[in-house]
Amino acid sequence: MYVIVVGGGKVGYYLTKALVSAGLEVTVIEKQRRRYELLQEEFGDAAFLGDGCEVRTLEQAGAPRADLLAAVTGDDEDNLVSCQMAKRKFKVKRVIARINNPKNEETFQMLGIDETVSSTKLIYSLIEQEVEVADVIPLTALRRGNLELVEVALPDTSPIVNRRVRDIALPQNCTLALLVRGNGAQVIDGDTTLRAGDLIVAITPSGHVQEFRTAMLGKAIATPP
Amino acid sequence: MHAVILGCGRVGATLALMLQVDSHSISVIDRDREAFRRLGQRFRGKTILGIGIDEDVLKRAGIERAQAFAACTSGDNSNIMSAQIAKVKYKVPRVIARIYDPLRAEAYKELGIDTISPTLLGAGLCLDFFLERPWRTVAEYQALPEILAHS
Numbered sequence: 001m002y003v004i005v006v007g008g009g010k011v012g013y014y015l016t017k018a019l020v021s022a023g024l025e026v027t028v029i030e031k032q033r034r035r036y037e038l039l040q041e042e043f044g045d046a047a048f049l050g051d052g053c054e055v056r057t058l059e060q061a062g063a064p065r066a067d068l069l070a071a072v073t074g075d076d077e078d079n080l081v082s083c084q085m086a087k088r089k090f091k092v093k094r095v096i097a098r099i100n101n102p103k104n105e106e107t108f109q110m111l112g113i114d115e116t117v118s119s120t121k122l123i124y125s126l127i128e129q130e131v132e133v134a135d136v137i138p139l140t141a142l143r144r145g146n147l148e149l150v151e152v153a154l155p156d157t158s159p160i161v162n163r164r165v166r167d168i169a170l171p172q173n174c175t176l177a178l179l180v181r182g183n184g185a186q187v188i189d190g191d192t193t194l195r196a197g198d199l200i201v202a203i204t205p206s207g208h209v210q211e212f213r214t215a216m217l218g219k220a221i222a223t224p225p
Numbered sequence: 226m227h228a229v230i231l232g233c234g235r236v237g238a239t240l241a242l243m244l245q246v247d248s249h250s251i252s253v254i255d256r257d258r259e260a261f262r263r264l265g266q267r268f269r270g271k272t273i274l275g276i277g278i279d280e281d282v283l284k285r286a287g288i289e290r291a292q293a294f295a296a297c298t299s300g301d302n303s304n305i306m307s308a309q310i311a312k313v314k315y316k317v318p319r320v321i322a323r324i325y326d327p328l329r330a331e332a333y334k335e336l337g338i339d340t341i342s343p344t345l346l347g348a349g350l351c352l353d354f355f356l357e358r359p360w361r362t363v364a365e366y367q368a369l370p371e372i373l374a375h376s
Contacts, residue, residue: 053302055328077278077302081329089332103280111309 004029004066004092006052006082007073008039011098015072016043027061053081055089063090072098080104083113105145114144136213139201148206152216156196159218166190171211174204229254229286229317231277231307232298236323236343238263240295241270252286255298277307283315293319301326308338331369342367 001024005012008030016028020043028043029052030036039047050057052071063069069086071079079097086092097113099105102121109116125138139149154161160168165176165188176188180199186192188200204212226249230237233255241253241264251270254277255261261272275282277298288294294311296304301324308322321339324330330342341363349366353359 053329054326055332075302077300077306080306081302084336085329085332088336101279104278107280107310107314110313111306 001025001067002062002065003027004052004058004061004063004069004086006069006071006079007098008035008047009072009074011072013039015070016046020046029057029061053078053085055085058082058085058090063092066090066092068092068094068096070096070098074100076100076104080108080111080113083108084111087112109145136209136216138209141206142203146206148204148209149201150204150209150212151199151201152213154194154196154198154200154216157218158194158196158216160194160216161196163194164190165192165194168215170215171204171208174202174208174212174215176200176202226250226292227252227287227290228293228295229283229288229291229311231255231294231296231304233257233260233263233272234297234299235263236297237295240297241268245270250287252291254282254286276303278303278310280310280314283307283310288315288317291315291317293317295321295323297323301329305329305333305338312338327369327373330367331374334367340367345369 003019003024003026005016005026005028008028012028016026019026026046027048028039028046029048029050030039031051033049036047036049048061052058063086069083069092071082073079076099079099083095083097087095095113096115096117097108099108099116099118100120102118105116105118136150136152139151141148178201179186179188179192202212228244228249228251230241230251230253233253237253241251244251245268252273253264253270254273254275256274256276258274273282273286277283277296288311294308294317296308298304304322304324308320311317312320321341322333324333324340324342325344327342327345330340334340346366349361353361
């Protein structure tokens with residue numbers, strides 16, 4: 001597998017390092033000469049001097065035969081252009097973009113870049129887990145963001161406490177998957193009776209998170225920005 | 226019509242003033258407040274301080290009701306990204322991105338974004354002047370020369 005990393009800053013450096021030690025063929029593209037020299041010192045020919053948004057640089061770095069491109073510079077617009085060039089011009093099968101503004105996740109999707117990683121969002125969701133005890137916590141997006149894997153801890157006030165799963169009206173296409181109770185976990189079926197304090201891992205269509213929240217908690221909390 | 230101009234450099238500011246002459250409504254966005262001085266005292270449109278790839282900023286500039294959007298910051302990629310947001314998300318009918326890099330301009334033209342490369346235009350005009358040739362059409366100046374495509 002051949003991977004191109006665009007951007008040799010801290011993220012790009014450690015990503016390249018990890019990929020190299022995993023035994024993958026990697027090229028890291030960096031446009032600043034001083035930064036590039038540091039990368040070359042460590043990665044040798046795997047470091048490439050150039051602008052990873054330019055057609056020619058990508059071509060010389062082997063984009064036509066790359067299996068994956070990860071654009072991890074500090075600028076969202078640069079990462080978008082790198083990914084679009086890779087995907088549309090060089091038909092790279094999989095592209096991943098780092099984004100800083102969490103709102104760009106939706107924008108990137110609309111512009112054809114489905115896989116984004118936002119450290120802002122990750123940290124936010126960790127803090128959110130800390131403060132919003134009785135809330136639906138997004139764990140990860142599935143099916144290119146159409147489905148969400150979420151977790152919810154049931155408070156005493158939940159309308160579904162002490163009820164069997166088969167008797168609960170769930171929004172369309174929502175599935176209660178896993179029950180974490182105490183130190184154990186079990187698969188949820190129709191006969192499972194839920195209790196206060198249970199932690200449920202569920203799958204819900206992204207558009208139905210609010211309805212799911214209402215079904216689980218009996219209240220709708222506005223999603224924070 | 227309402228026009229949103231991203232980037233208040235020489236091109237952005239001049240375009241804004243030209244539109245004002247035709248009495249259109251205009252918002253100009255720039256991340257540097259000083260840049261708005263280029264508009265002079267007689268500019269009556271709106272100025273918005275902010276980054277053009279941030280949708281909140283575009284909305285403040287009235288992108289939702291805009292009929293035209295021009296991206297002319299000094300950053301090719303910011304222009305590309307904001308032009309795509311304007312076109313794809315806000316369905317602005319006339320969107321143009323100024324892109325210095327001729328190859329990038331060409332690539333995005335293929336992807337359906339209207340681009341103008343001042344690099345090709347400027348170099349082409351100088352060339353025709355040197356050789357005492359008649360001026361060509363804008364589209365002809367924008368066509369990527371073979372020597373750039375395969376070097």
